[in-house]
Amino acid sequence: MPELPEVETVCGGLRQTILDDPIADICQRRADLRIPFPATLQDDLNGQTITHIRRRSKYILADLTNGKTLVIHLGMSGRILITEAGQSYTPQKHDHFIVDFRSGRKLVYTDPRRFGMIFTEDTDALDDHKAFRHLGPEPLSNHFDTDYFHQQLRKRKTPVKTALLDQELVVGIGNIYACEALYFAGIHPARPCNSLSRDETDALYRAIRHVLRIAIEAGGSTLKDYKHADGQMGYFQFQFAVYDQEGKPCKNCDCGQTSKEDRVQKIVQSGRSTYFCATKQV
Ligand SMILES: [Zn+2]
Incomplete structure (x- = not known):
């Protein structure tokens, strides 16, 4: 199961690869993971650009230009793969969510056990979302002393x-x-x-x-x-x-x-x- 250091490492990798690269299209290859994909996912993401990648607890937060945030939790077995621009990629059995970027790169979310979560929320309202509102301080932040x-x-x-x-x-x-x-x-x-x-x-x-x-x-x-x-x-x-x-x-x-x-x-x-x-x- 990915723990905080692994999630932080994934965030570091995403920062190196997918920032400021407009989202051309997304593909949901099933209706749900642990929870259903939101009905608005396509509208929330298409044409937007990811401006920041952050981590809160074990959630990956990708802030978008439209004031929304794409939230990804890797669950028990979730993995993220970033393909190179121009590299062809054949989706595998457990690839459930794919983001196509204008550069030709893809973000592929793979999760055999499907305990992961993908949803969007208004960036400003994130702290009040039920996934976040009860969370204590980050262990590496100054709030944890x-x-x-x-x-x-x-x-x-x-x-x-x-x-x-x-x-x-x-x-x-x-x-x-x-x-x-x-x-x-x-x-x-x-x-x-x-x-x-x-x-x-x-x-x-x-x-x-x-x-x-x-x-x-x-x-x-x-x-x-x-x-x-x-x-x-x-x-x-x-x-x-x-x-x-x-x-x-x-x-x-x-x-x-x-x-x-x-x-x-x-x-x-x-x-x-x-x-x-x-x-x-x-
Ligand atoms: Zn000992």
Whole structure:
């Protein structure tokens, strides 16, 4: 599933390719993804130019010259491919939405599981849209600071890992980077939020921003090569410290020398898998 760093990487790729290139036509190859395509999609997009590409949580926002914004969410398995101008392209089975640009480039949205979303909204009204109005601050923005984070954790009794996935507290951390941040902060994922000391809160805050920035950098470094990967953007190899490493020793403590039970463990919290090192995370 694309997480915030992948979505940020896709936004970076789109900025390099489709800005200021008028939309000649669009093609909807089915009626819906997770929600139906809006009936006005063709009218909202045809002839318009994308002036800005932004990200809010895991939504890609493409602002148009007519005061509307094209919103794309990649869901579980969505991918965006940008073809080169003049390159012929035969749509594949799971290509559900294609934008033709005047330059001859195409944006192809592919999504085998169809949990993604594509819709348009007035740019000015976006913050009030039901997808956005309850969202907390961006984790890499100045709106997410240690005072805010400490206040939010202090009033919650839920496990801290679960709280990191609460989009009203902070958006877009996601399951993978919640596990990684707790690991680097040395905090057990089942700890109640209000049991964290101020120092632990600060360490977790730094770890969240660190793991997201490192992942975005990793995505950015693969982005240079996006053309060599058939135009596929936003997916990159990343070595996780604990995520999906059950039974393996982690690299930053001596759990590798102890019994297998002390190595990276997996538990399920609120229906999501949590990976952690019981030696390092207390
Ligand atoms: Zn360890």
